[in-house]
Amino acid sequence: MNRHPDYLLNEVDEPEDIKGMTLDELKRLANEMRQLVLERDAAIGGHVGPNLGVMELTLAYHYVFNSPHDKIIWDVSHQCYAHKMLTGRKLAFLDPDHYKDISGFTSPAESNHDFFEIGHTSTSISLAVGMAQARDLLNPDSKDNVVAVIGDGSLSGGLAFEGLNNAAKLKSNLIIVVNDNQMSIDENQGGLYQGLKELRETDGASPNNIFKFMGLDYRYVKDGNDLRAMIDAFKEIKDIDHPIVLHVNTLKGKGYEPAIKEKMTYHWRMPFDLKTGKDKHPFTGESYSDAILAELDRQIAAGEPVVAMNAAIPGAFNLKRFQAKHSDRYYDVGIAEQDCISSAVAMAVAGARPVVFQNATLLQRAYDQLVHDMALNDAPVVMIVRGGTIATESATHQGSFDISMISDLPNIEYLAPTNVEELLSMLKWAIKQTDQPVVIREPEKPLIHGEATQEDYSNIKYNIAHHGSEVAIMAVGDFWELGKKVCEELKRKINIDATLINPKSLTGIDPQVLHHLSENHDVVVTLEDGNLSGGFGETIDRYYGPTPMKVLNFGAPREFADNVPLEVLYEWYHLTPKQIVDDIEKVVHSL
């Protein structure tokens, strides 16, 4: 039910509907929309600070421009909530029953005011340049504006710079709004921010101006949360006939004190109590991340030249705790995933022991650095990767391509521990050895204890946890518990005493165990929490290809899934113990 039937926003179905409003009405709208962002984020989680900061910018845009003829491209698009409210999707903020009708990012499937699915940073300028080029080719007389909105944090990503460089070549309309809130996901990192500060402090007048250096026109708005100022600024540059940067100073978290004080906490939040600001479902158990950090403490105490590196996401790994203890060994390069890997490679080659923390979906941005820098130079970088799993998340952040991305490359060992003791054993070995890059896939499921059955992983020895016959289950990493359940179900349903194997690695195979299995098994089953294409299972398929062994692979198909509940995904992908056993049964019966 609509919780705010009295809101002015109820009268807005299209951006057109705000064009006749007075400044006071627009300001009222801004306040309403701030309240709605807070209510929805508190209830289901979401981006807080980025949205609170751009209410005026968004209102001014839709007041001045004519969407969707004029086209706006939101960088990362996590700040698009106000845009969604003004473009036909207000109910998803007014009515809790409809909160989940929409995604947290722009989505062409939802509205013709959205042009791309976007969730990674730094792409907006290149996308806008492409839109402008297509406009000029297909409809040379068009007066449509193309507008990119990019945060100062996203500017440090190399792609944004590539986009600026090529934007300067355009000879037609393009507006790049630099939304400068003096924050990345975390604190901004790097020299760029010194220059931006000087521009803010001189009201945009400093002669040293990176945008002008690149041949771009430039204007500055001192208070981007001043609705009048934003409307005036947009009116002035609407229909401009060349590329221009509009540098806008805004306040991240504007209108909600806790979000202003704790900008990093409120960048993105799980459900929280609006009054106390506390997490609704605080995590209190043991975590793999904490176990990893404790091990790094021990390694450093023992004299290992360990350093921890990340690219703007310390929160995902609790790295602020590491930084507090070891500030001289902590590197956050900001949103600069490529730089993170390349500099880690150099540190490893020069004798330090870098441990890189990265999310699978963001590691995609450094694929060439994995290939050309890390693998080619066989640099002993240690990396912890999270989120390379089948998960309920936005398709923009689907991380399940990681096995193909990492394990198909030469020289890299990609390990998948099944419990915390195994993970720490792998980490210790990874830090000790200097022969090759080692990537460890941090499990996403709740922490379990178990044992490590190997100390030196330079030759992977599959662990046969249970010796059975007929069917062998190879359950990798996070799917270890699933493997156990499949074994139980096989026993119960068709009385097969299956062998259960922990392969430990997504790259290496253990030919001895694989060969040995042929003696008293007819079927090998692989279970992997990731995409099947290019994955672990196919490595086993290839090994057994020329032999009589039957192999069945379970994992995710080659597709994107957008915010699908995990249990639904598992059903879709035939990943419940019952479904898996049904499939195995068919093969066993065909023998």
Added chain:
Amino acid sequence: MNRHPDYLLNEVDEPEDIKGMTLDELKRLANEMRQLVLERDAAIGGHVGPNLGVMELTLAYHYVFNSPHDKIIWDVSHQCYAHKMLTGRKLAFLDPDHYKDISGFTSPAESNHDFFEIGHTSTSISLAVGMAQARDLLNPDSKDNVVAVIGDGSLSGGLAFEGLNNAAKLKSNLIIVVNDNQMSIDENQGGLYQGLKELRETDGASPNNIFKFMGLDYRYVKDGNDLRAMIDAFKEIKDIDHPIVLHVNTLKGKGYEPAIKEKMTYHWRMPFDLKTGKDKHPFTGESYSDAILAELDRQIAAGEPVVAMNAAIPGAFNLKRFQAKHSDRYYDVGIAEQDCISSAVAMAVAGARPVVFQNATLLQRAYDQLVHDMALNDAPVVMIVRGGTIATESATHQGSFDISMISDLPNIEYLAPTNVEELLSMLKWAIKQTDQPVVIREPEKPLIHGEATQEDYSNIKYNIAHHGSEVAIMAVGDFWELGKKVCEELKRKINIDATLINPKSLTGIDPQVLHHLSENHDVVVTLEDGNLSGGFGETIDRYYGPTPMKVLNFGAPREFADNVPLEVLYEWYHLTPKQIVDDIEKVVHSL
């Protein structure tokens, strides 16, 4: 035999040996080394212009600094020939019998004066920052300098910008030499070069300075080919206690008129005649690239909104010819591979028909744009990819990871034509359809004619070129001719009349044909000109995993190969018809 026993260079075994030389002797050395670059490049091919331009810079570096205690990192490292001559590898330039003793890039395996295998651009600053950070952690009292040398062309790559941004945070020695020769591989592209031009024109005095904007110290050298000036500049900044940019103006091709006049032609050359400047083995036959461009001409004439896009490598696809005819439809974004894909995605979404030309090894630099921009948005970009093959090349440029990189992603169709007619049929369909991204793998082997057996590739229909029994050979793309030879050899040696199949696609499978094969075949063999891990063969392995069909995959293992002759690689990888048939025979006999 040493062709120049009279050269002063013969006296140089280590950089130490030039430290006592007079300026005149050093100048003589520069001239000798220029001559040696030309002789070697003319004989076996290599990078010409980049090396001719940095003789003085390299001599000055080794005269002033103490390699390998001081560490120099060459961006791309294609300009490292003089460095190699001065660091123990002069014979590989003096003596034609030893020309091939060394690679064309820095190589730690060759010398302790080299620190990384490098062949892609824009990595040097990040690598240098990592080296400096490791120095400061491991040996806080060290006075060793870390020096990166990066060309102005490489600066447009986003990673270079990420590197500059993080370099500014360093509180210790780091020297970034910007070797500004006013060229990329081709012409520089983008606004950055307007700013650099202003810096050159003001002798570095312009207040608008991107390096200073980012908080970096800065000096300018007007003539980087003036040995005295370079020595003085290096002496001044040696042992500096903070990061500094040394902006050096050099002449690409210096000392050889043809290379100065035709900078792009002489960036990298196949063997050529030193007197006439002409190719020794000019290519005169039909080429796939020309056939593609002719088709684009027809599409444009027919009114299709086709545009051609590339990132600094028009030469690899003859795109200057396209540009000459269709300048308004031609986009070279410079060295900015990520931007190229993102802006192509936007052009496709906005209704244009972008055809992107890219090399497999450089496409690695835009992997996230393939995933997050192109695949996720299902944008109907058309892409032509070259070099995704097993090849005799530097390991830095190994392109054979392309099948895993592209075909394991959702929504993308990766097609592998076997002849020029099939390629054009695929291209026509790719441009006509608007449902999905389509990538076409341009064959690398000499052009062959044949036929297209399909017009609409939205559902891949494997072509059964010959109906046999027992064994089915699936030969993809460039390995089609190999497939034919394997069939002949199978007939000859073990009298098997094998079925021969052209699968056309590296992504999609044709379940009907695969199912049908089970009726009268026991063995399926896949032949792919690329890496097996995550490749086409494994897709077939997975399909047949639960069935009695035996599958054998042929392709490259998960490894790098550096400048290995193709016939040797084929032997290593069991890819000769005889080896393949021997392997098949073993499986057939085991049945």
